[in-house]
Amino acid sequence: MRVRLERSGGFANIRRTFTADTKTLATVQGEELRHLVEAADLAHFPEEPTPRPGRPDRFYYRVTIEHERAERSITVAEDSAPEALQRLIDWVLRIAQG
Amino acid sequence: MVTEPQPGGAAPSRCHGPHSIACILPPHMLRAIVERGSPEQRAWALQALTVSERIRGRRELLGDLAAMTALPTGGKQRAVYDARHGSQLPGTLVRSEGQRPVKDVAANEAYDGSGSTWDLYHDAYGRSSVDDRGMPLVSTVHYRVGYDNAFWDGSQMVYGDGDGKLFERFTKCLDVIAHELTHGVIQYEASLDYADQPGALNESFCDVFGSLVKQWSLGQTAEKADWLIGAGIFRPGVTGVALRSMAAPGTAYDDPVLGKDPQPADMANYVETADDNGGVHINSGIPNRAFYLAATAIKGHAWETAGKIWYVTLRDRLRPDSDFRAAATLTVAVAAELFGTRSAPVGAVRAAWKKVGVL
Structure with a gap:
């Protein structure tokens, strides 16, 4: 399972991509990632963010899960990510940035 | 375009932050709290009312209520909080107005930077804080x-601390602090819409006053x-001098990891995109350069003449849906009112907008 996180927007407006892959992670971390993905439940999440007025300098996250030839992508504004999704985002950022 | 607050509802799109309950209370209830609540309740109720009635022409609704509150009206009121790497706002209070510097560099930078921003708006333009009603300036560091x-x-x-590899802490730059306060x-x-040209103007005015506070x-x-x-x-190692260049948009950085500064310098290179709320941080390069061209043609302290024209335009003339052309026409008109129809600033402002292809 691979999780790709694309962060855009923000004060700097610099697009950056972070990934976490169970193939290259330690077994324990791989399990952690699977649990976080399961809890985030992206299958029941809208693909695009609900249209609403932009918030100055906030990030957007595009989260893509690749698993057994299936792929699921969703985009969310940072201040409207549900808690479980936010935990997944934080985890990938932390792992990818070392 | 003027959007009227809905009866009983106070601008729901602006409802966030620690006192979101204020946003769902009807205005009559907020007014009652302003009159009879505790000092803290009065402060947030007044703030919620001011936001919901922010549209010019409706300010009289607030009337004398503002004068009745215990809000400070004279000087700066700053408070810096520490989120301690969490996401709860505002966090723990670490320094308030008049207190000596603390050990934390970021907290002191937030305190000093919001003070400099308050000072420029007050001393150069007679403005009392972000809301022009003495609103306390609250900062949270280590988010x-x-x-x-x-x-x-x-x-x-x-403010975040930055990742430490590519970015430093965001309080390090005074213009970043002044940029954020200008959003306020x-x-x-x-109340420029945060999308497309009005959004790029919103970003540009933040960069303009961000740079002016630093210059001042x-x-x-x-x-x-x-x-x-x-x-x-x-951080050292990144190939770039800054995030944006107002004098030469598109030249601030070109780095293998971060990519290249995408800002256009004129309308011929305007970027149509759905990203970044319609390129608000990208196309802001065009009005940014117009301000730079006007200010350098006028010469001297940029906040005194060009800055004054931009400030009055922002305060009195622009509307939520104003585009680049409206900003150009209005800054020329304001320059004429402030300095005379045939004055040098009028010529400089008009020439600047022409040079970037807006007029």
Whole structure:
């Protein structure tokens, strides 16, 4: 399972991509990632963010899960990510940035 | 376009921050709280009312209520909080107005930077804080872990520490602090929509006053200023001088990891995109350069003449849906009113907008 996180927007407006892959992670971390993905439940999440007025300098996250030839992508504004999704985002950022 | 507050509802899109309950209370209840609540309740109720009635022409609704509150009206009121790497706002209070510097560099930078911003708006334009009603300036530092960003959340400033590899802490740059506070000023004035050209104007006005606060604190003339936004925010090793260049948009950085500065310098290179709320941080390069061209043609301290024209335009003329052309026409008109129809500033402002292809 691979999780790709694309962060855009923000004060700097610099697009950056972070990934976490169970193939290259330690077994324990791989399990952690699977649990976080399961809890985030992206299958029941809208693909695009609900249209609403932009918030100055906030990030957007595009989260893509690749698993057994299936792929699921969703985009969310940072201040409207549900808690479980936010935990997944934080985890990938932390792992990818070392 | 003027959007009237809905009866019983106070601008729901602006409802966030620690006192979101204020946003769902009807205005009559908020007014009752302003009159009879505790000092803290009165402060947030007044703030909620001011936001919901921010549209010019409706300010009389507030009337004498503002005068009845215990809110400070004379001087700066700053408070700096520490999120301790979490996401709860505002966090723990670490320094308030008049207190001596603390050990934490970021907290002191937020305190000093919001003070310099308050001072420029007050001394150069007679403005009392973000809302022009003496609103306390609240900052939170150490937001989340390694957070590469700073933002205005509708009622306060929030700063990350940066990841430490590409970005420094976001309080390091005075122009970043003044940029964020100007988002607050815009919220209470023109309330420019945060999308497409109005959004790029919103971003540009934040960069303009961000740079002006820095120039003012250094006592620099337009000729001496670097006209950069976020100079010093990159860690050593990143190929770039800053996040944006007002003098030469598109040239601030070109780095293997971060990519290249995407800002256009004129309308011929305007970027049509759905990203970044319609390119608000991209196309802001065009009005940014117009301001730089006007200020350097006028010469001297940029906040005195060009800055005054931009400030009055933002406060009195721009509307939520104003585009680049409206900003150009209105700044020329304001320059004529302030300095005379045939004055040098009028010619400089018109020539600047022509040069970037807006007029």
